[in-house]
Amino acid sequence: MRFFSDNAAPVAPAVMAALAAVNHVDTAYDGDAASRALDARLGEVFEAPVTVFWVATGTAANALALAAICPPHRGIVCHRDAHIQNDEGGAPEFYTHGAKLLLADGPGAKLDPAGVAARIDGIPGDVHRVQPAALSITNATEYGLVYTPAEVAALGDFARERGLRLHMDGARFANALAHLGCTPADLTWRGGVDVLSLGFVKNGGMSAEALVFFDPALAAGTAERRKRGGHLLSKGRYLAAQIHALLEDDLWLANARAANAGATRIAAAAGARLIYPVEANEVFLALAPAEAAHLRGQGFDFYDWAAGEARFVVSWHQPATETAALAAAIAGL
Amino acid sequence: MRFFSDNAAPVAPAVMAALAAVNHVDTAYDGDAASRALDARLGEVFEAPVTVFWVATGTAANALALAAICPPHRGIVCHRDAHIQNDEGGAPEFYTHGAKLLLADGPGAKLDPAGVAARIDGIPGDVHRVQPAALSITNATEYGLVYTPAEVAALGDFARERGLRLHMDGARFANALAHLGCTPADLTWRGGVDVLSLGFVKNGGMSAEALVFFDPALAAGTAERRKRGGHLLSKGRYLAAQIHALLEDDLWLANARAANAGATRIAAAAGARLIYPVEANEVFLALAPAEAAHLRGQGFDFYDWAAGEARFVVSWHQPATETAALAAAIAGL
Amino acid sequence: MRFFSDNAAPVAPAVMAALAAVNHVDTAYDGDAASRALDARLGEVFEAPVTVFWVATGTAANALALAAICPPHRGIVCHRDAHIQNDEGGAPEFYTHGAKLLLADGPGAKLDPAGVAARIDGIPGDVHRVQPAALSITNATEYGLVYTPAEVAALGDFARERGLRLHMDGARFANALAHLGCTPADLTWRGGVDVLSLGFVKNGGMSAEALVFFDPALAAGTAERRKRGGHLLSKGRYLAAQIHALLEDDLWLANARAANAGATRIAAAAGARLIYPVEANEVFLALAPAEAAHLRGQGFDFYDWAAGEARFVVSWHQPATETAALAAAIAGL
Amino acid sequence: MRFFSDNAAPVAPAVMAALAAVNHVDTAYDGDAASRALDARLGEVFEAPVTVFWVATGTAANALALAAICPPHRGIVCHRDAHIQNDEGGAPEFYTHGAKLLLADGPGAKLDPAGVAARIDGIPGDVHRVQPAALSITNATEYGLVYTPAEVAALGDFARERGLRLHMDGARFANALAHLGCTPADLTWRGGVDVLSLGFVKNGGMSAEALVFFDPALAAGTAERRKRGGHLLSKGRYLAAQIHALLEDDLWLANARAANAGATRIAAAAGARLIYPVEANEVFLALAPAEAAHLRGQGFDFYDWAAGEARFVVSWHQPATETAALAAAIAGL
Incomplete structure (x- = not known):
């Protein structure tokens, strides 16, 4: 009986069926019907215009998200126990070309404005110090705790004040949503989240995660970076289909x-x-x-x-x- | 009737069946039975000990291969029309941290020792010039031509003389093999190939390519780079299964x-x-x-x-x- | 009698005197009086507001300039024989994090719009191909030829049309100016040059080059990149002083x-x-x-x-x- | 009266005289007599064969040292208050292509084996975690404390046991030596130091630091990385001369x-x-x-x-x- 992780569970039957349903000739990369429908489909889910990229792993989603919001010479504040710090083999540093993760503290791997301020407010604003450009939080956290919409909004407000972009690692976003019963919008852009790594693999998918930008301008360059990272699959429809299947009927x-x-x-x-x-x-x-x-x-x-x-x-x-x-x-x- | 590319064809029924066959709880990443069996299985195919990594795209396979054989400050000789130069959005530069592609010429996107020598023999051996570390060829080439075992061996000898490692981009390696009727060994390590990107996606797969090292020592660091590139899928068995299915009964x-x-x-x-x-x-x-x-x-x-x-x-x-x-x-x- | 290069000549007496003149306690880095006066001084020379950074080598000046105008996933058009391609050990790739140099042709290492167009106009505008972001020319060229103001302007117009930023490698800019007898402004920003690597080392200096931005907005991030590249000397006044000395009385x-x-x-x-x-x-x-x-x-x-x-x-x-x-x-x- | 830092003091008269003494035509880069004499000169100082590279800043020396001992996908243990972590604008991450700094604790910015073990011994040895490859200590530390030869040796032994290379940031190495009265050898390679950033700028120099490798094999690639970082000055004799002048008569x-x-x-x-x-x-x-x-x-x-x-x-x-x-x-x- 495996309680080691949720990352090795089987794929949901609806996902397997969806793979079969797109098993015909179609346009390559993300030019197929399923891929092209993702922005609109996730736009419904989030009640807002979004720009979506499928990728095969949460690591890729997180690293591409961070590369979009932090230049190589700046830093990303995250919790000391964050997945991006401890469990991704340095992928954030790779995709950002060496941005620094600035580690903050808080109980249960949760951050709040005071915890983030404690990490960054003492940094002198000169070129000798790596200046923060972004804040990344995980919902649900590494310890299975959930940020509420109000907690997200407090961090969103703080981030805006400090000129930081806000990323949410949502490898278990569905679990957080299910716990809270709120809307996806309440837990993300309404609270100031700029970009979300939306996980499906731990939740019945096979190999598809969604990188969701709430600000289309912020997505500029991500298509190129995805290709450059080797993450533009030629048969992308098999990824898009997984996402559609998992969203279907919630x-x-x-x-x-x-x-x-x-x-x-x-x-x-x-x-x-x-x-x-x-x-x-x-x-x-x-x-x-x-x-x-x-x-x-x-x-x-x-x-x-x-x-x-x-x-x-x-x-x-x-x-x-x-x-x-x-x-x-x-x-x- | 789509003759645009072979990269958008359906997935072979045997591959779909193989996905269903591994759709149960198993160890994550590449700890499952199918992933662990890959070295031995491809060892049979190549009649030699090999170290194999699955990845989801040919771009990732090529870029990881090149990162294993060329440090950031050196160069990789390839044909001016090579896929790694023209069609991978700079992935080789990304994974090698900025190694330079040194472009050589030859008819039909094929290189021979003279063509490679013409590109590199004039490079003064000082730190001002990027020194070549590797040679990359594509079989079959971008123009559908095939290197014979003798042609590969000539390049392998040349590479060894010049201290270059030899990579083969085998996105259509099966097509080359089918044309030649030779053994996989004859077309690779017997001719001096150090590492092969072995394509399956264009050939009936969904999302699995194999990166094959013929020298285990050369593979050092690749597991870490794959993770760092976001290419270590948590449910890797669905990739390994594709490769096994396509190798089954040839x-x-x-x-x-x-x-x-x-x-x-x-x-x-x-x-x-x-x-x-x-x-x-x-x-x-x-x-x-x-x-x-x-x-x-x-x-x-x-x-x-x-x-x-x-x-x-x-x-x-x-x-x-x-x-x-x-x-x-x-x-x- | 050394005609091997102009890069090993002595330092001009006025430069040695200027080093002695700043040999007292002053603010570190570029906070000293000589460093702080550079923008204004070069603003006079170029008859325009400029943002200037001293660095110790032409390689650093060029690489920082290119990093300011080309993101990692795009490309820089330059001549096949350009110094940035052949003589800087891959520094442009290092500082740009792997941008690709796109090599164009022209007699005497000079480019013109047709030559640049021949290199880039066939590039399909998709993510598989590295898209050009910048054009870099050298004045005087590697073969000692000089671009006239009209030739620069033609390239400047072309660059603007194609959405490319224009960099000039001016390791021997003074030699070009001396040949033409035109103003520094005519040979740079009036012709569309966005950023200039202005050489002094080959021309009587010891270890100071000036990186000159004609558009202050384009300079954003360069102070951080200079520091990150290890090029922010703590005793910067000894570099600034060299530049002032060489500009003094022309x-x-x-x-x-x-x-x-x-x-x-x-x-x-x-x-x-x-x-x-x-x-x-x-x-x-x-x-x-x-x-x-x-x-x-x-x-x-x-x-x-x-x-x-x-x-x-x-x-x-x-x-x-x-x-x-x-x-x-x-x-x- | 400036007690703000020692980094803005004047240059020693002997150094100024040395600059004048090499102000004649000589071979460029590091082919001049003064540069070529550095290995032997510092070999005397350290009573051992050494491979030496001059660079213009301590940041460059540190970053090049770390790039020589840590691949992009691994990590460098250093003190939470280390200069490489806090004061170099991310240069270590830049030159190592994104290696991670692993922060350890100890009073007065000093580390000991227990403090380093506390940081790294809990890291599972898999690809998800960035594995340490090197240890970097500063002598004298950021707080002006000095590691004794015995303390260095304890860390050297520990590093060897854990498979880590040992770097010493010696921006104020002379101050440590002067305090201890021991030999340079006792404070470095005899205690297991693999590579030393040896500072001169804070100690009477203008723009010259020495990167000293005690294991020549470890220096492989550093000449190329120095060039690629834009740190190979064409008139290197003016750097080498500073080092010789400061070593002269101690x-x-x-x-x-x-x-x-x-x-x-x-x-x-x-x-x-x-x-x-x-x-x-x-x-x-x-x-x-x-x-x-x-x-x-x-x-x-x-x-x-x-x-x-x-x-x-x-x-x-x-x-x-x-x-x-x-x-x-x-x-x-």
């Missing part, structure tokens, strides 16, 4: 709700072990080595996050029997 | 033979219009604007290569009725 | 005139050996190997440019006795 | 001793205000805003380091009257 939200519900079930059994409140599909527990070994002995696979801490992630596809079994096993420790 | 060669045969049929009807001999699946014809318009009026889509020249590409999937119709239409001009 | 022009005159004297003796008209301080001669050996035997040091061709460069400091001796030796061949 | 050490002595004098007057022990030429004092204003009112210029803290730096050239006046003023607060 399958993305249904999948996210299922994953969140599983995590909530586990959290309910965890009691005082729970390190963070569960707001998405991740559960962080205090777990002694012997306890971890005991769970593994029962067939549960999970991630040793830090000494005495373990991470369990529930995927969109996780059978209820597995989450129930895990909840029972944790309760029985 | 489907890749069957597909390439079908495409080549279609091109040969068209060439037979072209007579004196033929600009290059047809050795793969591309046909270049002298075509006056009125003639081009006439063909387009009959429903044929193709590429205006240069003034008075047109390119027709036959895909693995092209119905014989379409190639027959095109041959007839050309004969009737 | 010493830069006097030095250039002296060098040009020496070259003219040699050219007069060369007769039919002369490959290019001498318009600056370089002389290219047809010279058989035995003749070259003969001259070397007499103590003349020069550059073997190509088979049967030799380059002689006269420096600002070259004694008239040396140029007379060389002229006589050539006449006597 | 002028560099005499200058450092003078600066250190001045700082010691100030420290003696500072009593409990002293934040760090004074081991080089920097003095950090607790200073209330009113006190700072009071000192400034008396004509002392210095740096507001942090709230309630001020930095005073004594240069090689600082008149004893100035340090005495400052000491008295501080004592009188």
Whole structure:
């Protein structure tokens, strides 16, 4: 029973069906019907004009987003525990040609204006110091916490005041939305988000993420950078089709709700072990080595996050029997 | 009837079936069974130990290959008409951090030792000049010509003498193999090729190419660069599965033979219009604007290569009725 | 007698005196009085508001200029024989993060609109091809030819039409000016030049070149890039002082005139050996190997440019006795 | 009276004389006699074979050093307050093509093995994380503290164990040496230092620093990178001459001793205000805003380091009257 991550789950049947449905001759790259329909389709979802690029990985989406909002000689503020800092092998530095990540702090990998200010307000405004150009936040965060629309808006206001562009890493954006019940617009551009990495792979997709610009002017150069990064697939329709399939009838939200519900079930059994409140599909527990070994002995696979801490992630596809079994096993420790 | 390129054809049924066959929970990234089996599988194909990386595009495969064999401050010799020079939006420069492409000449986009020597032998060996580190050839070439094993070996010998690493862009390697009837080994490492970009997308795949190193030491750093380029898909098994499916029962060669045969049929009807001999699946014809318009009026889509020249590409999937119709239409001009 | 290049000549006495004159405590970097006076001083020279950065080498000036006018994913048109292509070890690619140099042709390393159009007008306007963003010309050229104000203006008009920024590599700008007798303004911004690398090192300086922006908006980011390239010297006043000294009483022009005159004297003796008209301080001669050996035997040091061709460069400091001796030796061949 | 920094002091008379002494025609770049003598001269100083490159700035020296020991996809451990992290405008990221600085902690900007281990030992060894390749320390540190030979050796041993290369930023290496009275060898390669940025500019030079490799193999590529960075001056003899002049009769050490002595004098007057022990030429004092204003009112210029803290730096050239006046003023607060 794999609770190691949600990144290795199967692909949703509707996505597989969508791949079959576009399996005919069509225009190459992003000239096909499915690709050309993405701006309009995501424009409906976000209630605003958007410019969308499909890419195959969240790493590519994040790195291209950051390259669009930060020149090589400036910096991007993010949380010390952000995925772009710790888990992307330096992709942000590669795509931005060496911009510096400026690490800020906050509980649960969440930032607030004060935390960002604490990192950047002491930077003298001269050429010797790398000046910040952007702020990147993750929703839901690496610890499964969710920024509310108000929290996003506070950061959006702060970013605008400081002349920073605002990026949201939404690898688990659907999980955040499902938790909040708000609209996609409320959680993004209405709060000042300039560009969103919108994840589908962890949520039933195979290999498609959407890079969503809320300001078309900001997207300039991204088509070229995507090509230059080797991310313009010649058969792009198979990526676009995945996104359409997951948006259809809000399958993305249904999948996210299922994953969140599983995590909530586990959290309910965890009691005082729970390190963070569960707001998405991740559960962080205090777990002694012997306890971890005991769970593994029962067939549960999970991630040793830090000494005495373990991470369990529930995927969109996780059978209820597995989450129930895990909840029972944790309760029985 | 699309003869514009082979890059927008459908995906082979065996590939679609293979995607379904791996649609279950497995280890993420390239830790799954299908990905882990790639080295051995391609080792059989090439009769030698190889180190293989899947990527989603030929551009990524080429750029990662070049980054492995050329440092930022040196250069890569290639043909003036090479895909890496003209069609990849600067991806080689991006992944190598600014290495310079040194352009050599030769008929039909083919290079030989004399042509390469003509480009590099006059370069003074000092720090003011970018020194060559690698040679990149394309087989089949941009004009559908094929390097024979002897021609590859001549370039391999030359490269070794000059201290250059040898890369082969094999976006249409299967077409070259199908034409020659030789072994994959004869066309690569036996002739001195260090690293091969092995294409599957134009040949029935959806989104999987293989980057094949014949010298494992040369592959050092490529796993990190792939991640850093955003090309390490979390559900890599769906890429590995495509490659396995196309290698199974030599489907890749069957597909390439079908495409080549279609091109040969068209060439037979072209007579004196033929600009290059047809050795793969591309046909270049002298075509006056009125003639081009006439063909387009009959429903044929193709590429205006240069003034008075047109390119027709036959895909693995092209119905014989379409190639027959095109041959007839050309004969009737 | 060194005619190998003008890049190893001594430093002018006025420059040495200027170094001594600023040898006191002052503000670091470019906050000192001499540095702060550069914009105004060069504004007088160019009869226009300019934004100026000192740097220690022409390579740095050129590379920073190009980074200001070309993003990483686009290209810079230059002559096939341009210094930025052949003699700077890939510095333009480094500072632009991998922009591509697009090589055009023209006699004497000079470009004209037709030659540039021939290189770029066939480039399809899609993301697969690197699109040109800038044009770079050298005045005087690598072969010692000079662009007139009219020729510059023709290229300036062309560049504006095509949406290209125009850079002039003026390592020997003073020599061109001295030849033409026109104003610095006529040879630059009045003809559409956006940014000029203005050389002083070959002309009596020690280690100071000026990067001159005619459009202040275009200079944005250059201060940061200069620092990031390690080119912001902490004792910048010693660079600024060199520039002031060479501009004082038009010493830069006097030095250039002296060098040009020496070259003219040699050219007069060369007769039919002369490959290019001498318009600056370089002389290219047809010279058989035995003749070259003969001259070397007499103590003349020069550059073997190509088979049967030799380059002689006269420096600002070259004694008239040396140029007379060389002229006589050539006449006597 | 400037105590703001030692980076704006005059140039030593011996250096000015040395510039005059090489003011004649010589070979360009680093082919002149003075440049060619550097390896041997510094080999004497360090009692070992060394490969030396002059550059014009400490930023260039550091960035080139780091590029030689860390590939783009790996990381460099340094102190959170290191100059390479905070004061070089991202030059390390530029020259390494985006390597990541991994920030470690320790009092007084000094690192020890435990502090470095705390930063890197938790990094999982996979491609998702940027793996460390190098360690960079500063001697004397940003706070004027000095690593002893034993402390360097402890870090050298640690680095070797962890497979890290060791760089020393020696912008104030002479001050450290003068404080310790040990040999240059003891403070560098005998303790495991692979490459040293050896500063002269803050110590009486005009524009010359030395990049010193203790392992010639490690220097491979540096000549090319120096050129590519625009740091190969055509009249390099004026840089080499500065270094020779400062080494002559140990002028560099005499200058450092003078600066250190001045700082010691100030420290003696500072009593409990002293934040760090004074081991080089920097003095950090607790200073209330009113006190700072009071000192400034008396004509002392210095740096507001942090709230309630001020930095005073004594240069090689600082008149004893100035340090005495400052000491008295501080004592009188």
